[in-house]
Amino acid sequence: MSKRIAGPEIERLIQLLAKVPGLGPRSARRAALHLIKKKEQLLGPLAAAMAEALDTVRICSTCGNVDTCDPCTVCTDARRDPATLIVVEDVADLWALERAGAINARYHVLGGTLSPLDGVGPEELNIKALVDRVAAGGFGELILAVNATVEGQTTAHYITDQLDGLGVKVTRLAHGVPVGGELDYLDEGTLAAALKSRTTF
Amino acid sequence: MSKRIAGPEIERLIQLLAKVPGLGPRSARRAALHLIKKKEQLLGPLAAAMAEALDTVRICSTCGNVDTCDPCTVCTDARRDPATLIVVEDVADLWALERAGAINARYHVLGGTLSPLDGVGPEELNIKALVDRVAAGGFGELILAVNATVEGQTTAHYITDQLDGLGVKVTRLAHGVPVGGELDYLDEGTLAAALKSRTTF
Incomplete structure (x- = not known):
């Protein structure tokens, strides 16, 4: 704006x-x-909620999730399968998988993917805690739910190497046609993967 | 979300x-x-800015603008033409006209338009203060910058009636083709108005 208004x-x-x-x-x-017009109904409560989040939000020392308690709500939920661990890049991915509601497992949040060009090595990610967690025993399956990008797949390979010999079964998400997706709009890589992993109808 | 996460x-x-x-x-x-990830850089400052706005924001008793001082920054700006008053429906319209930077005038914010069906009569709007302000003298021109909707035009007519005999020249924004607009996509009313108000090239 040209003038202060x-x-x-x-x-x-x-x-x-x-x-x-x-x-x-x-x-x-x-x-x-x-917000200014809805001072009482929205601006006030939102300012208070932000101040409260600022005070209470912390990173879960077990899994790397964000929550207001440590260990977080997911880690302390006794109804979850204690033998299945899903590894995700980001808290947003954890929330997305929970919204799908397809599995009742525990999580481990990496906090990113390996990316040497951006200076992100294994130390920058929550990988050592993951290996320690798996080494402590109790997990039968580890699902690598990382993004289907080059960085995500590199990270998945690195983690698999680190877990070698710990006796945990490592799986990854299926590649294929998104539900509701049209073949015409899909890239060749996805179509090839969907063909390769075809199932009996 | 199905489960608390x-x-x-x-x-x-x-x-x-x-x-x-x-x-x-x-x-x-x-x-x-x-916001949670950028606690220090964004969540904290934003919570503080909201709390500060909550404390300091008020409605200008002269023009109806929102600001942190009363009279507001626009009303107290001595460099503005004291003889031209622009009537707008909402503070957002005031901000939009200021961004255009085409005029250096004072403003009066109505806070809405007449809408009998929604129970908005002249008393619900900032119209009496407008008439008093004009009656106090000093304004040569009053520009009705209300929206080109039925409610906006009704409100404009009502205000013109109220100002009758106060000796102020009342004008309104021009109707026409928006700058950058394509004729093909314009409605008939706009095209008719643009033809009627055509100017010498």
């Missing part, structure tokens, strides 16, 4: 909102105005 | 973020995770 507190709120994923400079202005 | 503080943050315009339930989860 609002106090610095409002400008700052807009600038910070613009850094939230999903909001840009334009929608941040709209969001700020909406 | 995070503490109530995180769930509450996601629920509140989902109410921010521009974010939905899915992007609110993504935003919450991003």
Whole structure:
């Protein structure tokens, strides 16, 4: 804006909102105005919820998940299968798998993937804790639910090597046609994988 | 989510973020995770900025704008033309006109449009203060920058009636083809208005 049309507190709120994923400079202005208009119903509670999250959120020392308790809600949930461990790159992946609701397992969050070009080596990831966790025994299967990218697959291979000799069965997610997907829009790699892993109808 | 996978503080943050315009339930989860990961750089400052806005933001008693001072930054800006008053429906419209940077005037924010069906009569809007402000003298022109909707135009007519006899020249924004717009995609009303108000090339 060419001229100052609002106090610095409002400008700052807009600038910070613009850094939230999903909001840009334009929608941040709209969001700020909406928040200001709904001071009591939204701005106040949201400010309080953020302050509370700031105080209470921590990283689970067992699995790397974020939660307000340590060990986290997932690690302390006694109804989960204690013998199955799903390895994910990010907390967002853990949440996505939980939304699918297809499995009742425990998780281990790596915090990223191996990426030598970006300076991410095994030490930067939550891999040593994973190996220690598996070595402590009790897990029958470890599911590598990493992204189907080059970095994800490299990380999966590295982890498999590290777990060698610990007697745990290592599996990975199936490759194939996404449910609801149209063949015409799929890449060759996915189609080849789907053909290769075809099942009896 | 079928099972609790995070503490109530995180769930509450996601629920509140989902109410921010521009974010939905899915992007609110993504935003919450991003905020939690950037605790020091983003979550903390944003929580503080919101708390500060909550404390400091008020409605300008002169024009109805939102700001952290009263009278607001726009009303107290001595470099603005004191004789031109732009009437807008909402603070967002004031911000939009200021971004255009085409005029150096003062503003009056109505806070909505007349809408009998929704129970919005003249008393619900900032119209009496507008009439008083104009009656106090000093304004040569009043620009009705209301939306080109039925409600906006009804409101414009009502305001014009109220200002009758106060000796202020009332103008409205031009109708026409938006800059960069393609004729093919424009509605008949806009094209008719653009033809009627055609200018010498």
